[in-house]
Amino acid sequence: MTDRLTDRLTAIDNRLRMTVAQAGYKQPGFGGAIQFTILLACIAVIAQSLYVVEARPQDLITGAHGMADIIRRAMPPDFSKFRSEIWPTLETIDIAIFGTVAGVVMALPLAVLAAANVTPARWLYYVARGIIGFTRAVPDLVWALLFVAAVGLGPFPGALALAVHSIGMLGRLFAEVIEQMDMAPVEALSLTGARRMQVFSHSVLPSVIPSLLGITLYRLDENIRSSLVLGFVGAGGIGFQLLTAMNLFQYQEVSLLLIIVFVVVLAAERGSAILRARLS
Amino acid sequence: MLEVRGLCLTYPNGKQALNNVNLTVRPGELVIVLGGNGSGKTTLLRCLTRTLQPTAGQVSVNNRDLTGLSGEKLRQARMALALISQHASLVRRRSVCANVAAGALGHYSDLLTSLGRLPRPEMEMALGYLAEVGLEHLAGQRAGTLSGGQAQRVAIARALAQRPRALLADEPVASLDPEAAEEIMRLLKRLAKDDNLAVLCVLHQVDLAFGHADRVVGIRAGQVAFDLPREELSRDRIRNLYLSEAA
Numbered sequence: 001m002t003d004r005l006t007d008r009l010t011a012i013d014n015r016l017r018m019t020v021a022q023a024g025y026k027q028p029g030f031g032g033a034i035q036f037t038i039l040l041a042c043i044a045v046i047a048q049s050l051y052v053v054e055a056r057p058q059d060l061i062t063g064a065h066g067m068a069d070i071i072r073r074a075m076p077p078d079f080s081k082f083r084s085e086i087w088p089t090l091e092t093i094d095i096a097i098f099g100t101v102a103g104v105v106m107a108l109p110l111a112v113l114a115a116a117n118v119t120p121a122r123w124l125y126y127v128a129r130g131i132i133g134f135t136r137a138v139p140d141l142v143w144a145l146l147f148v149a150a151v152g153l154g155p156f157p158g159a160l161a162l163a164v165h166s167i168g169m170l171g172r173l174f175a176e177v178i179e180q181m182d183m184a185p186v187e188a189l190s191l192t193g194a195r196r197m198q199v200f201s202h203s204v205l206p207s208v209i210p211s212l213l214g215i216t217l218y219r220l221d222e223n224i225r226s227s228l229v230l231g232f233v234g235a236g237g238i239g240f241q242l243l244t245a246m247n248l249f250q251y252q253e254v255s256l257l258l259i260i261v262f263v264v265v266l267a268a269e270r271g272s273a274i275l276r277a278r279l280s
Numbered sequence: 281m282l283e284v285r286g287l288c289l290t291y292p293n294g295k296q297a298l299n300n301v302n303l304t305v306r307p308g309e310l311v312i313v314l315g316g317n318g319s320g321k322t323t324l325l326r327c328l329t330r331t332l333q334p335t336a337g338q339v340s341v342n343n344r345d346l347t348g349l350s351g352e353k354l355r356q357a358r359m360a361l362a363l364i365s366q367h368a369s370l371v372r373r374r375s376v377c378a379n380v381a382a383g384a385l386g387h388y389s390d391l392l393t394s395l396g397r398l399p400r401p402e403m404e405m406a407l408g409y410l411a412e413v414g415l416e417h418l419a420g421q422r423a424g425t426l427s428g429g430q431a432q433r434v435a436i437a438r439a440l441a442q443r444p445r446a447l448l449a450d451e452p453v454a455s456l457d458p459e460a461a462e463e464i465m466r467l468l469k470r471l472a473k474d475d476n477l478a479v480l481c482v483l484h485q486v487d488l489a490f491g492h493a494d495r496v497v498g499i500r501a502g503q504v505a506f507d508l509p510r511e512e513l514s515r516d517r518i519r520n521l522y523l524s525e526a527a
Binding site: 184185187188189191192193194195197198201202203205206207209210 | 385439
């Protein structure tokens, strides 16, 4: 029984091979020389990056002793300082909330101007795209440095940095959502004699709002992560506590702060994912 | 009354899409436009709504000329002319009632309607328009959950909310099954009579034209080939319209 089945399968396989050969079928893809050149190019790119970053794997081995020493000194986490870390944690979350809300408020009108299908004038499109591109191109850490210099240390420069950077990130994504929307309901409402603002609020906005909310939640999640780092440049929050504890060799406090960071990031990520799933 | 006089449209590449089109649709009348693909039927409707600018001629609704208007005057004039297209073009995430009430927005200029609020009287009237198309029981449902036939009836209710004097329909039954198509045509005919609307409807279904039209206009190569009462129209004439279009 098994032999007969094997024979039949072999016969089918042979027939298929003949058919493929008769059809002049060739395996799709590049020629051998091109493939070899691409492989060499990839190896060259990786090799130059190893050279530029001065990669020394042996340092990982020699540095293991130092790492083990830090971990030993960080254990157990200093939970007695938990109460004093609540305020910086709240500050971190609030920096992200302020940055996201202010970012949305400024990004939405810009996105409308920067969406080719609804922009009222071509020159406004280019101006809006320019602002979005500039605010996105400068990293939030650089914005934080600038705002710390301008308004001083504390959570406010951090919140401003996230707000400005969010304008660029949200503006671009919002504009893309608007550009990809179905324009038929928009045209239908325009032809009823509705005014431009009415068309926007009754047709464009209801169509795109779930996507915009999803993007905003994702941005809030990203901003919470960013706000943890902003403290390193003096922009308040838990990052500032972390930097201070590191500088003072308070490794048990550092480990407590890292646990708090882990919990906050995980909660933000899960919360954002659950809300986005509900929206879709 | 919808009047079209000497309407011409020539594209920048020299192609003449419409050539001296003349037709009149009186209040209470359902006029059906037939013609092959590319004959100029949809272009005619686009010129009537001024989404395309005709190169010559005149379009008037209740003796108001639309052709020379622009900006705010055109927006106001458009309110007298409602368009139903092949796809219902509803805002899927809004309720059926909100979609219908949105048809009346052009009559309002206050800040709240600009910020997304629908006027309360219009919401109440929307229920009446939905009753006219037999869908008042779906008022609270999301528009995205409707069938093709239901969505098209909601689009008609939205057009009624606009309170137009003329109703244009561009292949309103193209994506519907025969029963739903028949229902939509009966509805258009009834609205023409009951609401005293001038209804101009572009169709591909000859049988529906024979069954419902007061008058049938044949378009061929951007020109009116015939404009006859339904009773005077023969099947041969229709066949000739499509044959000459194919040739």
